[in-house]
Amino acid sequence: MVRITRRYIMANRRLLLCSLLLAMLPLLAACELNGGGANVQPTAASLPEEIEDVVSATGEVRPTRWAGLSFPVGGTLSRLDVEEGQQVAAGQPLAALEAVHLQRAVAEARAALAAAEAGLARVQAAPRPEELAAAREAVAVAQANAGVAEAQVTAAEAELERTEAGVSIGRAGVAIAQAGVKVAQAELSRAQAGATPQELAAAGAALEKARAAVRQAQTAYDHAGGAGDTPQALALEQATLDLEMAEADYELLSAGPRAADLAPLRAAVESAQAQVPLAQAQADQAASLATQAEAGLVQAQAGLAAARAQVAQAQAAVEGLEAGPAEAEVAVARASVDGAREALLTAEALLAQATLAAPFDGTAALLQVRPGELVLPNQVVLLFGDLATLRVETTDLDEIDVARVEAGQRVDLTFDALPNRVLAGRVLSVAPVSTPGQTAATYKVVVEFEETDPALRWGMTAFVDIWVD
Known part of the structure; x- marks a missing residue:
């Protein structure tokens, strides 16, 4: 029995067409002789003896378990721990990136x-007994410091009161000195202005009165006989002295101020003026001392607040230790x-993401990077697979033929690398959806080997003949 597969038909379609035409020539001639031969039917001679129903496709040998391994993070490849073709166990390191900063981060986290x-x-x-004792001792020390701080506050308050009193005294001294200047200047001004008409009139009246008194006393003395030790003589002497004083006062007022009289007054003004800056300096010094005293009080109060806070903190620490x-x-x-x-x-x-480990027992098939190269995140650096179990996956089965394929169907597998062998297989699964990224719709059919050959390698091209019912 002759078996004609689709591959055979596709490869020899011209020859088959010619053969079919040659076989149909006698039939066409008979049709012409019989007037068109409307009832002529094709005979068995028009087709080959038998064409078995086979779906053919091309496939690729792949491991049942395989993966393109990559790092989830990027970096420089520091080492490769395997060579191509090396078998490794699951979990064994395959490659690693430089990870000094990650190692440092782990150390810091630990x-x-x-x-x-x-x-x-x-x-x-x-709490240990010595810790509790130390905490109580800290309370005692804090309380002692608080007592010292309270005393410092009291002293600072007293100093502030004393300096404020000094400020008041200094301000009063400045006022007194300024008043003294005014008084001295007023005396000098009055002396420089001389006697007023009223003062001259009063002095003249006093002079006339003194003269009248002398005349009266002289008359009385004369009436008494002119004795020297009589009351009339004493009254005359006294009236004479009063007249001389009145004359001197009148002459002094009439003559105006003299330089000798003004000099002491000017000296008094200068002395009073000199007292003002001295009094002001004393007042300023008192104010500065008061400011310092006020700052000292603020500092002392702050120290007291801090000391009281330390007492509270120390007491809280003791209470915390006692309470647990x-x-x-x-x-x-x-x-x-x-x-x-x-x-x-x-x-x-x-x-761990900087180290690439074997996900299962298998073989490092293809290394795609070298140490020192920059690796991007998710860039495939190694093809890894379990070469102990291989299978074939179709790559060009179209949508017309896939409808006739189902799991369990017998498969003949041939390979260019094995020209004299046909290996038996069985359909394991049929993809429910077409392979994405293809121009035409193709479906993946997975074929498992029922027999195998040691010469098979990952990636070999397989010619797949699926026997369909």
Whole structure:
């Protein structure tokens, strides 16, 4: 029995067409002789003896399990741990990127976790007697410091009161000195202006009165006989002296101010003026001392507040040690530990992404990068597969033929690399959707070997004949 496959037909279609035409020539001649031969039917001689129903396609040998391995992160390839064709076990390192910064991040995360765990242990631990004693001693020291601070505040308040009193005294001194200047200037001005008409009139009247008194006394003395030790003689002498004084006063007022009289007054003005800056300097010094005293009081009050805060803090520390760790404090410490642990896991996961490991037992088939080259994220660096189990996947089965293919159908497999062998296989699965990225719709059919050959290699082209019912 002759078996004609689609591949045979496609390869020899011209020869088959010629053969069919030659076989049909007698029939065409008979049709002409019989007037058209409307009832002529084709005979068995018009077709080959038997054409078996076979769907043919081209495929590629691939491992049942394979993967194009890549790094999820980019970087410089630091090493390759395998060679092409080397068999490795699952989990074995295949390649690695430079990861100094990731290793440093892991070390820092571990240190942070250790610190957080130590903090949690410190919070949860019961206070030791020496810790409690030290805390109580700290309270005593803080209270003593607070007492000193209170005394400093009291002293500062007293100093401020004293300096403020000095400021008042200084301001009063300035006022007195300024008033003295005014008084001295007024005396000098009055002396320089001379006697007023009223003063001259008063002096003239006093002079006339003195003269009248002398005349009266002289008359009385004369009536008494002119004795020297009589009352009339004494009255005359006194009236004479009063007249001389009145005359001197009148002459002095009439003559105007003399330089000798003005000099002391001018000196008094200058002396009074000199006292003003001295008094002002003393007032300024008193004000400066008051400012310093006020600043000292503020500082002392701040020191007292800080000392009281230290007392409260020390007392709280004692109470905390006596009461044990608070739930909130323990919760915060545990949260810190959890956060540090998560940070460490994240850092370790990032570091693990810099190492490429075998996902299963298999063979490193094709290396696509070299150490020192820059690798992009998700760039395939290694084709990896389990070469112990191979199969064939079709690459050009069209939508017309795929409708006739189903799992379990027998398959004949031939290879250019094995020209004298036909290997048996069986359809394992048929893709439910066409292969994307193709110009025409093609469907992948997976064929498993029922027999194999050691010469088969990943990527070999296979000629697939599927026996359809």
